[in-house]
Amino acid sequence: MADKNILSDLTFLGGSSRLARFIGRPIHHFAAIEAAGGVLMLIATVVALIWVNSPWQDSYFDFWHTQVSFSVGDYHFEADLEHIVQDGLMAVFFFVVGLEIKRELVTGQLRDPRFAALPAVAALGGMVVPALVYLAFNAGGSGQDGWGIPMATDIAFAVGVLSLLGDRVSSQMKVFLLTLAIVDDIGAILVIAIFYTSDLSGNWLLAAAILLAGVVLLRRLGVWYLPVYLVIGVAFWLAVYESGVHATIAGVILGLMTPAKPLQSEEEARRWASWLQMQDVVHLDEARRAGFHIRESQPVSLRIEEMLHPIAGYIIIPVFALSAAGVELSGDVLSAAVASPVTLGVIIGLVVGKTAGISLFAWAAHWLGWVAIPKSMAGGRLAGLAMVAGIGFTVSLFISRLAFDDPSVADESKIGILVGSLVAAVVGMGILSRAQPLPKHPNQT
Numbered sequence: 001m002a003d004k005n006i007l008s009d010l011t012f013l014g015g016s017s018r019l020a021r022f023i024g025r026p027i028h029h030f031a032a033i034e035a036a037g038g039v040l041m042l043i044a045t046v047v048a049l050i051w052v053n054s055p056w057q058d059s060y061f062d063f064w065h066t067q068v069s070f071s072v073g074d075y076h077f078e079a080d081l082e083h084i085v086q087d088g089l090m091a092v093f094f095f096v097v098g099l100e101i102k103r104e105l106v107t108g109q110l111r112d113p114r115f116a117a118l119p120a121v122a123a124l125g126g127m128v129v130p131a132l133v134y135l136a137f138n139a140g141g142s143g144q145d146g147w148g149i150p151m152a153t154d155i156a157f158a159v160g161v162l163s164l165l166g167d168r169v170s171s172q173m174k175v176f177l178l179t180l181a182i183v184d185d186i187g188a189i190l191v192i193a194i195f196y197t198s199d200l201s202g203n204w205l206l207a208a209a210i211l212l213a214g215v216v217l218l219r220r221l222g223v224w225y226l227p228v229y230l231v232i233g234v235a236f237w238l239a240v241y242e243s244g245v246h247a248t249i250a251g252v253i254l255g256l257m258t259p260a261k262p263l264q265s266e267e268e269a270r271r272w273a274s275w276l277q278m279q280d281v282v283h284l285d286e287a288r289r290a291g292f293h294i295r296e297s298q299p300v301s302l303r304i305e306e307m308l309h310p311i312a313g314y315i316i317i318p319v320f321a322l323s324a325a326g327v328e329l330s331g332d333v334l335s336a337a338v339a340s341p342v343t344l345g346v347i348i349g350l351v352v353g354k355t356a357g358i359s360l361f362a363w364a365a366h367w368l369g370w371v372a373i374p375k376s377m378a379g380g381r382l383a384g385l386a387m388v389a390g391i392g393f394t395v396s397l398f399i400s401r402l403a404f405d406d407p408s409v410a411d412e413s414k415i416g417i418l419v420g421s422l423v424a425a426v427v428g429m430g431i432l433s434r435a436q437p438l439p440k441h442p443n444q445t
Contacts, residue, residue, distance in 0.1 A: 037313030098255015125361025150349025346416025
């Protein structure tokens, strides 16, 4: 589980109760779910590897290739379970990612350029350099489309590694890595939308645009009945899915459009709560009205995120790992992977590219006076965090499935993801574990 002192350790962000409420608590809740979800994801990965390399390996592929279809009027939908997970369940995951990004932009670190600058610059280096390292091995070859694979950082596994290190990792370091990973997610979303989209359908794109305009209109009219948005959201996902744009982008867009500011002020909510406490008898209509004002003092995005984040962390991501991590580890496959530029590009991109990109960009920005690196993150600690950020896994596997149609090349990239993420986790944890324990309330930056 994540460090429970994270609320009190946010003094470098200003230390106010407002910051603790809008930044500390969501981050603590987020980190706790990510750490536990990382364990489930690891278990699912091991199960997938054992299943594929067992006498029952055919049942693994048969299961994920099970066809699901339905018809509504003239429209017919058909896909196998593998694509339903990739295009459907992962759209919910990316919807949660969109909510997290929106929260950070409105009430979190990304709202203030002073706090966002360091992880944003570091994240940029952690995307550009690994992609260049990968292309150094694969430019012009059959695997060149996989350059987006080593750009990703897996928040769940990264948080899980940090949680094992106790007081050797300060809350500054945790918040830095979380914010870096969220900026990294923004980059991954743009990469998927721009570079892994093809065969666009103008009619379906127009339908998606009309549905999105409907969402905007309903918001302006003050309609907040969630079932209406659920129906429109499903229709929007379907339109995006059929348009040729990857369906997960629909989740991100809807997440970013969800209101991240409360409709009612805290003072108004307190007044209604006090009024309720003073009443001997409360009529049903009055109770509903008071409940509305109290409930709406919490942003819609936060309420939805708190509902869906556990589902994404505990169910969707482990199921995705089970469907995506099944790689045959026979002697021939491993021999091909050792000599494969795709495998080498992914491993070196995640381990060396991520570490070098994050560290060099952060230190260059510090040297130029653009950002200030906190003393609690100086030296080896920054390099250790950069190495931990090389745990790609979830989004790396996701991009791998988009990049390669050839199963053998896809398997080579998956082996690279597994090996590179494991090396980054072990080496990063080794670097950070050698650091001296930090005070619980660091005040120096």
